Each structure stands twice: as C-alpha cells, then as structure tokens.
Amino acid sequence: xxxxxxxxxxxxxxxxxxxxxxxxxxxxxxxxxxxxxxxxxxxxxxxxxxxxxxxxxxxxxxxxxxxxxxxxxxxxxxxxxxxxxxxxxxxxxxxxxxxxxxxxxxxxxxxxxxxxxxxxxxxxxxxxxxxxxxxxxxxxxxxxxxxxxxxxxxxxxxxxxxxxxxxxxxxxxxxxxxxxxxxxxxxxxxxxxxxxxxxxxxxxxxxxxxxxxxxxxxxxxxxxxxxxxxxxxxxxxxxxxxxxxxxxxxxxxxxxxxxxxxxxxxxxxxxxxxxxxxxxxxxxxxxxxxxxxxxxxxxxxxxxxxxxxxxxxxxxxxxxxxxxxxxxxxxxxxxxxxxxxxxxxxxxxxxxxxxxxxxxxxxxxxxxxxxxxxxxxxxx
Numbered sequence: 001x002x003x004x005x006x007x008x009x010x011x012x013x014x015x016x017x018x019x020x021x022x023x024x025x026x027x028x029x030x031x032x033x034x035x036x037x038x039x040x041x042x043x044x045x046x047x048x049x050x051x052x053x054x055x056x057x058x059x060x061x062x063x064x065x066x067x068x069x070x071x072x073x074x075x076x077x078x079x080x081x082x083x084x085x086x087x088x089x090x091x092x093x094x095x096x097x098x099x100x101x102x103x104x105x106x107x108x109x110x111x112x113x114x115x116x117x118x119x120x121x122x123x124x125x126x127x128x129x130x131x132x133x134x135x136x137x138x139x140x141x142x143x144x145x146x147x148x149x150x151x152x153x154x155x156x157x158x159x160x161x162x163x164x165x166x167x168x169x170x171x172x173x174x175x176x177x178x179x180x181x182x183x184x185x186x187x188x189x190x191x192x193x194x195x196x197x198x199x200x201x202x203x204x205x206x207x208x209x210x211x212x213x214x215x216x217x218x219x220x221x222x223x224x225x226x227x228x229x230x231x232x233x234x235x236x237x238x239x240x241x242x243x244x245x246x247x248x249x250x251x252x253x254x255x256x257x258x259x260x261x262x263x264x265x266x267x268x269x270x271x272x273x274x275x276x277x278x279x280x281x282x283x284x285x286x287x288x289x290x291x292x293x294x295x296x297x298x299x300x301x302x303x304x305x306x307x308x309x310x311x312x313x314x315x316x317x318x319x320x321x322x323x324x325x326x327x328x329x330x331x332x333x334x335x336x337x338x339x340x341x342x343x344x345x346x347x348x349x350x351x352x353x354x355x356x357x358x359x360x361x362x363x364x365x366x367x368x369x370x371x372x373x374x375x376x377x378x379x380x
Contacts, residue, residue, distance in 0.1 A: 065104075068094060072109055080111040087112045177221045180234070185213035185352060187375015189240050191360065195368040202259045202367075208243030208271065211373040213278075230284040232299065238278055240371065243271040250312045250331060257332040257366040262314075268322075269315035274333060278305035280341060300342040303354065307335045332365040334358055343377065350377035 072092050080088040088111050095105045189209040217234035221227055244250070249262045249270040262270070284299035311328040339356040356371040 069107070072107055073111075076109040076111045178218060180216065180218050181379060183215045183217065183350075183377050183379045185211065185215065185236075185238075185375060185377050187211040187352070187373055189242060190372050191242065191367070191369035192372045193368075193370050197259070197367060200261065202248040203245045205243040205245045208241065208269075210241045210243075211238070211375060213238040215377075219284075226288070228285045228287050230286050230299075232282040232284050232301075233280060236278040236280065236303075236305075238276045238305070240274045240276070240373065241271055242274075243269065249314055252312075252329055252331050255332075255365065257361060259367055265316045265318065267314055267316050269313070272310065272312050272331065274310045275308045276305045276337065277308055278303050278337075282341065282343065284343075294347065296346055297350070298342075298344045300340070302340050303338065305337045307333055307337070332362045333360060334362055337371075339371075345377070345379075348379045350379065351375075352377050 072090070076088060076090045079090060090109050092107045092109070093105065094107060095101075187210070188206060189211045190204060190206075213236050215234065215236045217232050220231040220233075222229045222231060244259065247261050247267050247270075248259055249267060250272050251258050251260055280301060280303040282299040282301035284297055286297040287295055289295040307330075309328065310331055310333055311326055312331065313324060313326045315322065315324050317323070337356055337358055339354060339358070341352065341354040343350045343352045345351065352373075352375060354371075354373040358370070360369055360371050361367055
C-alpha cells in the first residue's frame with residue numbers, strides 16, 4: 001500500500017476534532033450507523049450497536065490509537081511486500097507491551113494486495129482491535145484518482161475479517177505442538193474367528209450391530225512445525241452393540257454365557273450392549289497442502305480398554321402388547337481388552353478399523369470370538 005497508513009492516521013486522528021468542529025456533520029441513522037463528514041471532504045462511517053458502545057470507543061483515545069495502528073500497519077505492509085503470498089496476517093498485543101494503558105488487548109492486521117502489475121491497483125487492510133472494534137481500510141488507485149475509505153465496526157464484520165480470523169486460528173493451531181480434538185466414530189461390529197458351537201450357528205444383524213465412540217484426542221506433533229509425524233492419544237467412550245438374528249438370544253446361567261434360539265417367543269430384537277473406556281496410541285502421518293491445511297493422514301497403533309457395563313435387551317409381542325426386557329450383567333465378557341487399530345482420512349472424515357486381539361468373552365465361559373469394528377470418524 002502507498003498511502004493507506006497515512007490516510008488512516010489522518011482521517012481517524014481528525015475524528016475527535018471533527019466531531020466538535022462546526023463544519024463536521026455527524027448523521028445518526030436508525031440502523032446504528034454514524035456518518036461523520038469532515039471539512040476536508042473525508043467521510044468516516046462508524047457501525048455501533050448502541051450509544052453506550054460509542055462511549056466505550058472514546059476510552060481508546062483515537063488519536064494515540066491511530067498512531068499505534070499506523071506503526072503496526074507499516075510493519076504488516078513491510079511483511080506483505082516480502083511475502084510470496086497475496087495475504088499476510090500479523091497479530092500484536094499492545095496491552096502486554098504497554099501494561100496499565102488503555103489499549104486493545106489484541107490487534108490483528110490482514111494485508112491483501114490485489115491487481116499488482118496493472119494500471120488499476122487495489123490494496124485492502126483489515127484491522128481487528130481485540131473482540132470489540134474492527135477497522136477496515138480500502139484504497140484503490142485508477143490513474144490520478146485515489147480513493148481511500150475507513151470503516152470502524154463492532155457489529156458488522158466483512159468476509160475478509162472473518163477469513164482473517166479463521167486463518168489466524170488455523171495458524172495458531174498449526175503453531176501449537178499439542179492440541180486436542182473431539183470426534184465421533186460411527187460404524188459396525190462383527191465377531192470374527194468364531195469357534196463352532198454345539199447346535200445351530202448364530203448370525204449377527206449387520207446394520208443392527210452398531211459401534212459408536214465419543215473421542216477426546218490429544219495430538220502431539222513430533223519435530224518442527226511442518227513435521228507430518230504425530231502421536232494421537234486420549235480417552236474414548238465406546239458402545240458396542242451385538243444384535244442377533246433368527247430369534248437367537250444370549251443366555252447367562254452365571255458360570256457361562258451361550259447363544260441359542262428362544263423357544264418360547266418370537267423376538268423382534270435381541271442384542272448385547274457393552275460400554276467400554278478405551279485409550280489408544282496411534283502414530284500418524286499428517287500431510288498438509290500448499291495452504292497449510294490438513295489434506296491427507298494415515299496412522300496405525302493399538303489400544304487398551306476396560307468394560308464399564310453391559311446388558312442384554314430383547315423385544316417381543318405378548319398378549320397384544322410390545323414388551324422389552326433389559327437385563328444387566330457381566331455375561332462373562334472380558335473386563336480388559338486390547339487390540340490394534342488404524343485410520344486413513346481426508347479433511348474432516350476418517351475411515352477407521354479396530355481389531356480386538358483378545359476374545360470378547362472369557363475363555364470357556366462364552367462364545368469364542370473376537371470383535372472387529374469399522375466405520376467413519378467425524379472430526380470437529
């Protein structure tokens with residue numbers, strides 16, 4: 001930019017004198033917009049929610065604030081000229097640098113250069129003052145005609161300001177070596193490596209045997225800022241459902257659990273639900289695109305878990321009424337579990353698979369089989 005900083009300091013520096021000057025004409029609109037016309041033909045537009053917020057703006061002492069902004073904008077412009085990117089975002093913390101003074105806690109400045117190398121050029125600067133006020137400076141040059149506009153806003157945010165905030169948030173996340181995420185796993189369960197049982201073989205309903213997991217993961221980046229190597233861990237609250245088909249149900253006599261047909265009633269639904277708390281440890285390779293956003297990731301590792309609870313549920317018709325029987329118990333399930341898991345994903349969706357290395361039920365006290373879960377992970 002060639003003159004934006006100077007115009008910014010000049011226009012906003014004249015705000016207070018302009019308000020008291022006889023030829024300055026503030027115009028109040030019903031949409032909480034104030035237009036101030038200054039003697040030098042400059043026009044300032046302020047967007048505020050109410051008069052109380054306008055009074056808060058006075059506490060910032062705009063004359064000294066504009067000098068501060070001019071310094072920061074100059075730094076941002078210099079960084080923009082040395083950057084290969086068309087947009088540069090910088091953050092400053094005046095309150096930390098000048099403790100005790102009435103200055104913003106944070107100032108974020110985004111500089112975008114457009115139309116370079118043409119007869120018509122345009123520069124755009126977004127300045128965000130903490131969480132309260134925003135300043136937007138637009139300058140365009142066409143031949144000998146220059147145009148500069150300055151806007152101070154609190155309730156109005158431009159798309160570029162929102163984009164700058166998102167970019168700054170992503171950059172802050174990228175700079176952290178550790179960050180946490182919340183995700184939800186949605187998938188299916190099946191029992192594999194099953195040993196043949198005495199009598200008729202049971203089957204699981206594929207759609208009814210669902211797997212759901214709520215995950216609070218911590219992502220540890222290993223190495224420098226752009227390193228693709230990460231370690232992922234954190235608690236997972238998982239729900240495994242095993243829904244039987246063809247009128248089979250789970251029977252428990254205390255010492256053993258069996259799966260057999262119910263000879264007394266016609267079952268609409270029969271399932272075993274198990275709730276576990278798991279702790280995974282995965283080595284991840286997380287690759288980014290040219291814009292620094294996550295593009296592709298792949299990882300593998302293991303997990304350990306502990307059973308928190310379990311119950312069976314059957315649904316059937318009796319005497320013209322629908323009945324549901326729910327029985328809680330251990331059903332001779334293994335309390336501790338461990339296994340392998342892997343994931344592969346693009347952007348905010350991962351495909352996962354989990355394989356229990358130990359049997360689902362205790363040895364010789366239940367059906368001998370291992371659990372395999374698979375599905376998609378939805379990241380926050």
